[in-house]
Amino acid sequence: MNIYSSFKQIYDYVEKSLDEYSRLINDLEIDYYQCSPTSIEFTSRKPRPFSVTILQAWSQPLNELHKTYLSHDIRNIETTCELLEAAKTGVFHRFIKDESIILMERISQKIVQQLNSNILILTDKIVDCMNLMKQYFLSFYHIKNIQYIIQNRQKEELPDEHLETAYTYEKSRWLHMFQVNKSVKVIREMLERIHTTEGVTFSTLSKECQELAIRCDCTSFPYIFVLPECYYEARQALNSLRTWLHDDRNYTEFIQKSLELLDKKYLEVKKTFEISKTQLSQIKYRTQTYGIQLIKFEQENEINKNKYKEFQTSFHLKENEYTSKYLKYDLYVKELNKLYQQSNDIQNNILMKTFQNDIKHISNELPKLKLQVDLIQTGMNSFQERERKLIEMQNKHKNMEKDIQLALENKIHxxxxxxxxxxCRDIIRNIYKCRKKNNLIQKIFYDLPIASNDNDDLSKALCIVSKCIGRDWNLLYWNLPFYPKRGQEELYNDIKYINEKYYRGDVFQDQAIEILNKWRRYHTRAKIDDLIHGLQQIHRLDIIKLIEEDIIKPKLLLNVCHEEIDPRKKEIEDLNQKLIRLFDKIRNNTTISVET
Structure with missing residues (x-):
């Protein structure tokens, strides 16, 4: 199995293969129709327009053979062999042209020959091409139970409109594979069907082959349409693969456009969300402030209710007093008028004077009482106005609470x-990142995880090395391991490219991070141990120490169980060290009597 360096190579290879398979189908079809003993010549490499002409030329001798045999439809090898055997042994009572027998023999031989060799090779090649496309032409989008959906065994759940590009491509991938597998299955079953009793019936042929048989008057010979049916299904499979190839070529571009649209949409929606959040805060603040005013107003109104009752009592008293005095005043005026009409005696004069004094006194009191009644009435009206205003404020507060609810619903929405x-943007962005990876083909080929984590330990280690390596980055690159192995000339070109790209100023860190990322991309099994090995080769123990302190040791501490510390542990370790040194000296014959 080859490993490709770019998708362009895969696209070119697939396109070249599909063209090759298409030419092979054309050659097989020409070869099949050339088995005719007639003098029809092919002037073009496109045989399909000649299929009707050839089949019409075949129809007359074949139909004569069928009428002579008086058999059912010729639809398998067994029936064909019986027909030819009967024609050769002279069983028929009427003369049969040799042309009919030779034609039927050639057709049968060509069917068996192509089905057992060329057609099988063709189907294997189509399946291999489909498997290659299935391996590399990935959508990086998952549709649950997609196999059942494309077979109409489960209802399709449409995705979000912003994921339509990824969904459509993934679904089309499976549809193409389903169509290819279906066509390949039909082709492979042909070899078995021609040996069965039922054989190849007219109703099991494709619509195109049925129309061709009717047009050429060959409906009694469905057996001769075995290979045309295979050619048709093979072309259907190739058309599906070509469509798939075209879709995959445009998929990354469409995903990029979807991502750009989603970025713009995200900014718009985020702005709308911020506005809705601000509106909710403002409405809440206004409602809260208004609620405080309402509570204060309600408290004042509650206090005023008692005053209102007092005012009502005073109003009734004063009003009754005013009415009483007013009636009394009116009565006195009437009585005084009567006295004016009577004789002027002393008693009348006294009464008149008394009435006049009383009227004068009452007339002086009435305005005061009227004023008091009006003042009390004004106070009562003021209380009633406040009560009405309180109801309005309560209604307004309820409406403001409804506005809060609406604003909250809008904010949630x-x-x-x-x-x-x-x-959706994260999904599309992840798809775009996966599709644009420089080492995507290598990761697919070696069956490695495609999605990378920028926060993994190796990324942290590369960051530490790039900051501390300085001008030794090129020396480190020469000593790093590669799998698959990378040649010396390629390493030299990599370093040369980095040097030419960064040639001014203090750019060691930029050079180091780019060359280390290149190493990580080309070394498919990159890990921290490989990086440490390269640092050991160039004697940069200071960087190794930093990696161990910042990454390796903290990670080990997470997995180490805390044990109880023995207070004599240090003494035991010191004693063990002394014994080890003593045994080393004894082994080297360097002991002295004092030490022993």
């Missing part, structure tokens, strides 16, 4: 919309 757009 905008937040959900923002989360939906953000989720």
């Amino acid at each position: 905008q937040e959900n919309n923002l989360n939906r757009i953000e989720k």
Whole structure:
């Protein structure tokens, strides 16, 4: 199995293969129709327009053979062999042209020959091409139960409109594979069907082959349409693969456009969400402030209710007093008028004077009482106005609470919309990153994880090395391991490219991070141990120490169980060290009597 360096190579290879398979089908079809003993010549490499002409030329001798045999439809090898055997042994009572027998023999031989060799090779090549495309032409989008959906065994759940590009391509991938497998299955079953009793019936042929048989008056010979059926199904499979190839070529570009649209949409939705959040805060603040005023107003109104009752009592008293005095005043005026009409005696004069004094006194009191009644009435009206205003404020506060609810619902809706757009954007962005990876083909080939984590330990180690390596980055690159192995000339070109790209100023860190990322991309099994090995080769123990302190030791501490510390542990270790040194000296015959 070859490993490709770019998708362009894969596209070119697949396109070249499909063209080759298409030419092979054309050659097989020409070869099949050339078995005719007639003098029809092919002037073009496109045989399909000649299929009708050839089949019409075949129809007359074949139909004569069929009428002579008086058999059912010729639809398998067994029936064909019986027909030819009967024609050769002279069983028929009427004369049969040799042309009919030779034609039928050639057709049968060509069918068996191509089905057992060329057609099988063709189907294997188509399947291999499909498997190659299935391996490399990935959408990086998952559709649950897609196999059942394309077979109409499960209802399709449409995705978010912003994921339509990825969804459509993934679904089309499976549809293409389903179509190819279906066509290949039909082709491979042909070899078995021609040996069965039922054989190849007219109703099991494709619509195109049925129309061709009717047009050429060959409906009694479905057996001769075995290979045309295979050619048709093979072309259907190739058309599906060509469509798939075209879709995959445009998929990354479409995903990029979707990502750009989602970025713009995200900014718009985020702005709308921020506005809705601000509106909710403002409405809440206004409602809260208004609620405080309402509570204060309600408290004041509660206090005023008692005063209102007092005012009502005073109003009734004063009003009754005013009415009483007014009636009394009116009565006195009437009595005084009567006295004016009577004789002027002393008693009348006294009464008149008394009435006049009383009227004068009452007339002086009435305005005061009227004023008091009006003042009390004004106070009561003020209380009633406040009560009406309180009801208005309460209604307004209820409406403001409804506005809060509406603003909250709008904010939740905008937040959900923002989360939906953000989720779609993350999915599309992840697809785009995976499709644009420089080492995507290598990762697919070696069956490695495609999605990388920028926060993994190796990334942290590369960051530490790039900061501390300085001008030794090129020396480190020469000593790093590669799998698959990378030649010396390629390493030299990599370093030369980095040097030419960064040639001014203090750019060691930029050079180091780029060359280390290149190493990580080309070394498919990159790990921290490989990086440490390269640092050991160039004697940069200071960087190794930093990696161990910042990455390796903290990671080990997470897995180490805390044990109880023995207070005599240090003494035991010191004693062991002394014994080890003593035994080393004894072994080297360097002991002295004092030490022993």
